Amino acid sequence: MNLKEKIIHESLKLFSLKGFLGTSIHDILEAADTSKGGFYNHFSSKEDLFFQVIDEARKIWREKNLKGLDQIEKPTGKITQLLKNYKNRYLKDADNFPGGCVFITLSAELNHQRPQLSTELEKGFVGLKGMLRRLLKQGKESGELSKAVSTDSVTEILFSGMLGASLSFGVNKSKKSLDKSINALIEYLEQLQQSDQYPFD
Amino acid sequence: MNLKEKIIHESLKLFSLKGFLGTSIHDILEAADTSKGGFYNHFSSKEDLFFQVIDEARKIWREKNLKGLDQIEKPTGKITQLLKNYKNRYLKDADNFPGGCVFITLSAELNHQRPQLSTELEKGFVGLKGMLRRLLKQGKESGELSKAVSTDSVTEILFSGMLGASLSFGVNKSKKSLDKSINALIEYLEQLQQSDQYPFD
DNA sequence: TAAGCGAGACCGACCGGTCTGTCTCGCCCC
């Protein structure tokens, strides 16, 4: 791993722990064992680094969360697998994200401080929500889910459940509690498949 | 409102927008229209201010979220009312929290940077989760909820759903989306009351 | 006149960013 990759990797960890503004260039130099010269030789500014770190974080997110999904046929099965990946392979991935989901940390920090950076982060959330909604819609079309199930409502429960579980995990650091949160969402999704009398609309 | 109260009130707004570390003393002085002398005459440090701001935020949280709950008998009714209050009276309360729930903003920011401050924040989350669990337990005892319903699972869904909805609201600023999130939780809770065949355990 | 509140100059530490200097290569010409 060359210096540039090392800086991005170490920054990713630091950002997940302390946020963007909370991480100083000095912190990064120390973690990557380099100097100002080494840093600014590869990045034009701290913001430049931000965007490259986010790119890398997205790659890791997909790698961790989407693993095995293409081998599953049923849309609801894909969602269940996504939730399991999210819990076991992503949130517990202390190597890359010792401070939990970096998108959530950064989003909470930058929302009202750096609109431009925040906008970049929002894209990912929109994407995740869209994926959930799409899969649920497919689940309805294929008959796994009752037509009476409200795609929007379930999307919201799953999406905010995922965000909340990560946030909650960051606060209490309890893997048991994280397991319970995500398992509850999986059970909730299973309920929707077994029963037809849900009056959601 | 005297200067001290004004500083606390303005800090509360700023903290909800930009976090604790992201808000400078200068920002606070400007918002409260005072000077260093005026500030340090009432607070011994920025951390001292933090604890007093959190105290005030807790008062407002209770005032907004618990309103009317003591006039409701059914435990599940209390939870529904809490969710409605949370959505309409608390999260949309831009006067006090223009940046959304201040506890979530601060918690995400301070988790891995100021453990002492973070611990103070965690108390509130533990309290909310405990309240939800207690009400669900009472709901089971009074027969509103089936004994087959898992208190822990439902607690997790409601709790992380509340956190996630707030976080999501912070990101997309959409009241419609917020309404959907919380309404989905309310509907979910209603389902648990109407049906007995939930195999949660 | 005494007390306390608030204004703002000031302090050292630290911020992101610049700039110069050094060291190590690969390449070219003799």
Add this chain to the structure above:
DNA sequence: GGGGCGAGACAGACCGGTCGGTCTCGCTTA
């Protein structure tokens, strides 16, 4: 093949600005 040169990588002193916090002093009010 050996000597010289230039480009790129990295080190770290340094810059102006901002941070949280201190201190002095004048004004207000009783």
